[in-house]
Amino acid sequence: MNISIIGATGYSGVELIRLLHHHPYAKVTSLFASSQAGKEMTEVYPHLMNIAQYPLEEIDINATAEWVFIATPSGISSKLVPSLLEAGRKVIDLSGDFRLPAETYETWYGKTTADSSYLQQAVYGLPEWFKEQIQQAQLIANPGCYPTAAALGLAPAMPYIDPKSIIIDAKSGVSGAGRAASLATHYGEVNENLAAYKVAKHQHTPEIEQTLNRLYQQDPIISFTPHLVPMTRGILCTMYATITEDVNFQELYQSAYEGKPFVRLRPQGSHPKTKEVYGSNYCDIALHVDKRTNRLIILSVIDNVVKGAAGQAIQNMNIMAGLEETTGLTFSPVYP
Template identity: 40%
Template sequence: MNKIPVGIIGVSGYTGLELIKILLNHPVFEINYVANSQGEQYLCDIHPALKGVFDLKIQKANPKEASKKCSLVFLALPHKNAMSFAKELLACGVKVVDLSADYRLEQKNYESHYATLHTDTQNLSKAVYGLVEYTREKIKKASLVANPGCYPTATLLGLIPFLPYLENSSIFVDAKSGVSGAGKQLTQNTHYPTINENIFSYSPFQHRHQIEIEEKCAILGNKPVKVNFVPHLVPFTQGMLVSIFATLKQTIDPLEILKKCYENEAFIRIRDIPADVHSVRGSNFCDIFAKCRGKDIYINTAIDNLLRGASSQGVVNANLMCHLDENLSIPKIG
């Protein structure tokens, strides 16, 4: 099979490194272009683990140059930055998997929670939300896929199967993420003396991923809901654990519903005991557990925030966009 040249713009962060690790083992995708805002370095200068393994020179990000070398580009950029790159790449006929928030939300929700003005509304209307289990057929036809956020991925995969059975009452989501979810930039919250042997919530009821969860429940699950979302930072590097609490209309067998919903999904595992972070770390799996007490339901999911919540999910989307086996080179174990 002919190689497909791909690039990564925003290669300096944790998700950029994870993308490289996956793509280096991919039998079809070939990394031809890596870039960040500065360029003029080699990958091992930023990611020492790649020394002697893959040491491509990093370019200063330029969408026109990327389009000359790539058929598909992964954008691992902050929100507001990605849309200008995506717009130029798409105009040059290059497919884009965007790992930022720039194309995940409807315009009104994006402009209310991320930026006052979306500068690429034409492509925003064409973007496909890349939650594979629910948008697979659309992804296959897409030129632009918006990779879901890590918190929404873990929450939606657990919540959507139960939406038809839920009362029209508030849903509460307690989510815990490893420190890598905050990115490489040092902050007071991620400073070692703050996070070590500590756990705390941040942005309760105000986190930007709350609107993403609500919007996608309405679109993918066909049920508008009110979600009260509270994220927490916990003192490990990688992984995410989500607990969802809701009220049912009737008594159900939650594990049977999950098994039926995901019976043909390679990277969803239904657990008989609560999910845990160690079991999914380094993989694309989402583990899901659920239990009822009368009409109260508890749903529990675990993912690797850097992989299923970002990079490996992005490669699954790219595989589908390029009409390859969707699970080609996707990690099953760390």
């Protein structure tokens, strides 16, 4: 399986290179990054010396391989994907351009997206819940990092909680903001600091609601507040919802995620940590039932660059190709 990566110099792009380097059936054959075209990949990321000795090229649809990963900022893939599909490529888009209906996308992202005919071809790539659709897809809309942690954490419980009561308190490392420099991710701003951002207006809000609604048609309304934490990788979502039916949530989750290799249900009442999934494709989930308030409290942790981006993209590629979804992804988390 020959692979091209468009947007190879971002954090998701370079993580794709790291993970695909160990994939037994995949071979990266070309890297595209218009902003740094003409350089060698090792000029941008010296740690890839003798691992990824590739030139960075201007984007050229005709020069792409059979499989194309797009790891660009939002607003770019919508212009590239139509031509890639017409050329017969299989595309996995890590940006948000194909995750939402056009009107919703334009409201939350402030940009225009692709024609509706292409949006309708996109399959939302959350493998634990949409594996059958992914198997038949030519275009995957890879989920966002926060929606991955939130949806995996909430989905099994939805029939037994009030869908209008959900509160998501999410915390992420700075790699989620990408590699481009900004005041918000400047060392002097992030170090020894904890800050909420995009309160009540983060673009992943409708994606989380849409994913949960696809599963249960409950029209959930969530309150979602993300926070920036002074660490490189990791997302912790702490989620609260009012219980409407008394069930054994631990058994419910065990049943829902049986045979789902990248979701690890921790013992009830435990406290999964971001370091325990660091560098891996795992999502660790723990459940707490607060009988005093009649609320279910769900803790969900992922590595935002792996399960929240590149690792999940490769998991989707594996499913599309008819491989075991774990192929090339069975490494343990990095600890400490």
